[in-house]
């Protein structure tokens with residue numbers, strides 16, 4: 205397991221690789237970020253950004269989406285994976301928000317947000333961090349992969365264990381920014397299939413990458 209000190213050294217390097225890292229979903233209001241984040245589960249931000257301009261034009265807020273017709277909502281998001289369930293979830297989420305009196309803004313409470321259909325810990329953390337600067341580490345597929353490759357947690361750790369360990373290692377005032385830096389690092393450098401270990405400035409901290417390199421070099425020799 206990597207020590208806290210070593211991990212923070214590696215994170216410093218990662219931070220400097222992507223100083224401009226930021227959320228890549230397009231949104232104007234807290235409600236729109238919530239909806240875009242629900243839609244982004246098992247989909248790319250690029251794919252979500254393609255459908256949300258028309259969706260938000262038709263349903264700009266919780267009130268309008270709460271009264272929406274399911275088939276019509278589906279027609280706006282059909283290009284996104286799991287669109288049928290997501291359409292149901294975003295309408296129900298809008299209805300719940302209206303019922304709670306949030307025709308503008310969102311509850312600033314993580315547990316309350318997670319009562320909304322389609323909203324898990326990751327989505328709640330993303331929205332609270334982005335909109336209200338409430339500290340949290342949203343663990344998506346990139347953050348989880350990097351935490352495991354850098355040996356912050358065991359390979360079989362749950363998402364919650366990853367989140368708790370990262371929160372224990374990273375100072376609270378860096379949780380939101382580190383989440384963005386780790387996502388960019390995972391999206392553009394330490395990718396799932398072909399991580400750029402040969403040009404990775406944190407390979408000295410990464411046993412996974414060192415082994416990956418050895419295997420790749422052996423493959424080259426055989427050729």
Ligand code: SF4
Pocket residue numbers: 353393394395399400401402404405406407410412413414416
């Ligand atoms: S060495 Fe490879 S696996 Fe390790 S962090 Fe760098 S890119 Fe990712």
